[in-house]
Amino acid sequence: MTDAMEFLRAGAAALQRGDRVGAERRVIRALALVPSHGEAWNILGVLAVSAGDPAGGEERFRRASACAPDNPNYSRSQAECLKRQGRTDRAAALLAGAVRRGVLSADLACDLGDLRLGMRDVAAAAALYRLALALAPGHARSLNNLAEALSKAERLDAAADALARLAVLRGTAAAWGAAGAALLAAWRQDEARAALRRAVALDPSTAEHWANLGFAGLGRHAVALAEVAFDRALRLSPGMETARAGRGALRMLCGRLRDGAVDYEARLSLPAFLPSRSYSRPVWDGRIQPGKTLLIHADRGYGDAIQFIRYAPLLRAQGMRVVFHGPEGLLDLFRASELVDGLSGLDGPPLAHDVQIPIMSLIHRMGTDLDSVPATVPYLRAPDAAARRWADRLANLRGVKAGLVWHGSVAFPYHRQRSPGLEAVLPLTGIPGVTTVLLQVANGRADLERHTPLGPFLDLGTELRDFADTAAAIQALDIVISPCTAVVHLAGALGKPVAVLLDQGAEWRWMCGRVDSPWYPTARLYRQAVFGDWTEPVERLRRDLAALNGPLQDRP
Numbered sequence: 001m002t003d004a005m006e007f008l009r010a011g012a013a014a015l016q017r018g019d020r021v022g023a024e025r026r027v028i029r030a031l032a033l034v035p036s037h038g039e040a041w042n043i044l045g046v047l048a049v050s051a052g053d054p055a056g057g058e059e060r061f062r063r064a065s066a067c068a069p070d071n072p073n074y075s076r077s078q079a080e081c082l083k084r085q086g087r088t089d090r091a092a093a094l095l096a097g098a099v100r101r102g103v104l105s106a107d108l109a110c111d112l113g114d115l116r117l118g119m120r121d122v123a124a125a126a127a128l129y130r131l132a133l134a135l136a137p138g139h140a141r142s143l144n145n146l147a148e149a150l151s152k153a154e155r156l157d158a159a160a161d162a163l164a165r166l167a168v169l170r171g172t173a174a175a176w177g178a179a180g181a182a183l184l185a186a187w188r189q190d191e192a193r194a195a196l197r198r199a200v201a202l203d204p205s206t207a208e209h210w211a212n213l214g215f216a217g218l219g220r221h222a223v224a225l226a227e228v229a230f231d232r233a234l235r236l237s238p239g240m241e242t243a244r245a246g247r248g249a250l251r252m253l254c255g256r257l258r259d260g261a262v263d264y265e266a267r268l269s270l271p272a273f274l275p276s277r278s279y280s281r282p283v284w285d286g287r288i289q290p291g292k293t294l295l296i297h298a299d300r301g302y303g304d305a306i307q308f309i310r311y312a313p314l315l316r317a318q319g320m321r322v323v324f325h326g327p328e329g330l331l332d333l334f335r336a337s338e339l340v341d342g343l344s345g346l347d348g349p350p351l352a353h354d355v356q357i358p359i360m361s362l363i364h365r366m367g368t369d370l371d372s373v374p375a376t377v378p379y380l381r382a383p384d385a386a387a388r389r390w391a392d393r394l395a396n397l398r399g400v401k402a403g404l405v406w407h408g409s410v411a412f413p414y415h416r417q418r419s420p421g422l423e424a425v426l427p428l429t430g431i432p433g434v435t436t437v438l439l440q441v442a443n444g445r446a447d448l449e450r451h452t453p454l455g456p457f458l459d460l461g462t463e464l465r466d467f468a469d470t471a472a473a474i475q476a477l478d479i480v481i482s483p484c485t486a487v488v489h490l491a492g493a494l495g496k497p498v499a500v501l502l503d504q505g506a507e508w509r510w511m512c513g514r515v516d517s518p519w520y521p522t523a524r525l526y527r528q529a530v531f532g533d534w535t536e537p538v539e540r541l542r543r544d545l546a547a548l549n550g551p552l553q554d555r556p
Helices: 002-017 020-033 038-050 054-067 072-084 088-100 106-118 122-135 140-152 156-170 173-185 189-202 207-218 223-236 241-253 257-269 302-308 311-317 328-336 359-365 384-394 422-428 442-449 467-475 486-493 535-553
Strands: 293-297 321-326 342-345 355-358 400-404 434-438 457-459 479-483 498-502 523-527
Touching: 002 020, 002 038, 020 038, 038 054, 038 072, 054 072, 072 088, 072 106, 088 106, 106 122, 106 140, 122 140, 140 156, 140 173, 156 173, 156 189, 173 189, 173 207, 189 207, 189 223, 207 223, 207 241, 223 241, 241 257, 257 359, 293 311, 293 359, 302 328, 302 359, 302 486, 311 321, 321 328, 328 342, 328 467, 355 359, 384 467, 400 422, 400 535, 422 442, 422 535, 434 535, 467 486, 479 486, 479 535, 486 498, 486 523, 498 535, 523 535
Parallel strands: 293 321, 293 355, 321 342, 400 434, 400 479, 434 457, 479 498, 498 523
Antiparallel strands: none
């Protein structure tokens, strides 16, 4: 045995020197003396892999594992050889068998997690990474890969928590930057800001960290911080379109619409803002071309389309022909409002046109500034038949008729921040002299299983088929209450009084600190004073709503 160990040590030393031939000769002599020596087979496996022979390596690692079944590293090496041969399923089965036998290490569990993640079994991968972390709480690779698995499962909070733990463990600028980006994706801007401050303190030369710090500031209306961060990112990386779009949103938030809209055009190069289909005709450059047809297309939020379709009549008045390509749910409403010369739904081809433009780019191409916002309302109206039907339906409701929405679309992560939920707005129901009309559709309706509005109410949520129906119902109401949703834009575009509940980091279109809106003269804004706390703005709105009862009751 002593001679075998001497040969083995000599072989290992030769391997370290890069003398593969000498290493193999000495290890083979060790195996001649002790054929069941696991580490000798392991060294031969390493030699085979380094020579580009994963099949030979796999056989030798298998022999090593048979000689020392309690050593997890031999199973890991064998699995890696199988993986290199494209035998991923066999590699996963091998490691799973080792786990069942109790041959455990954090590295082995993490390897198996990586294989499961590669096979798109996200739940199994996450469980294995957690097993690795139970064995070794500071296992950095498992924390990192757990975050990746959780992100793929859209568990953004848990992914951010994993990366925050990893940042504490590693303490590097890259780790803090990754944690900050994940916290930002989970709409945890305060924590993101703290993490990103650490990242830029450790490495002030990385533009991405500065850009993300800008977004963390933007999400809390920390204007000075966001401006410094976006500017720094763009000095470091002038072509960084993410930072440019963020700076554009910040400038528009501060009322600098013309300057901000120029920068905000950079969003069109970002994956999240790319149109769902391509348009072959040139992008409109803003020059009025009488007789030419402009296609306005909208494939993102309904609210964006409702807000910016206001430009279509202005263009038509200057001699251009305007057609619209957008969601089916808006077509009847826009048709009844006689805003455009033709409409087509996104499910089909657009109408013939000479030039085209995404609808949100109109604010830039039309050169809009704060003092030139086209704010004449109403510019929308419901179809006549729908208007009569809903007016009759709501005619007998008593007192103030207040439409209520409490939840926005979940298609955008911002919904986590902007939507108060039904429980938070319950004080707005049950007010003497007020009948609450529920306009909530889609996701927020689950809240009705847990909470019931106070006082008299009518639930229309299951009856509203499209925005033409919703517009007709709103026309028959006295006021609409909602967070930042398409219904807010619809009520404003209809010229209906609308109370807008806004989170502390509300979108640029509502600007900073204002209680009114240049876009919607009939809107009044109720902003959070403390992030996440809807109590105070809801109470202010409750008092104002109660005060409406007298004047409206006295109407002839």
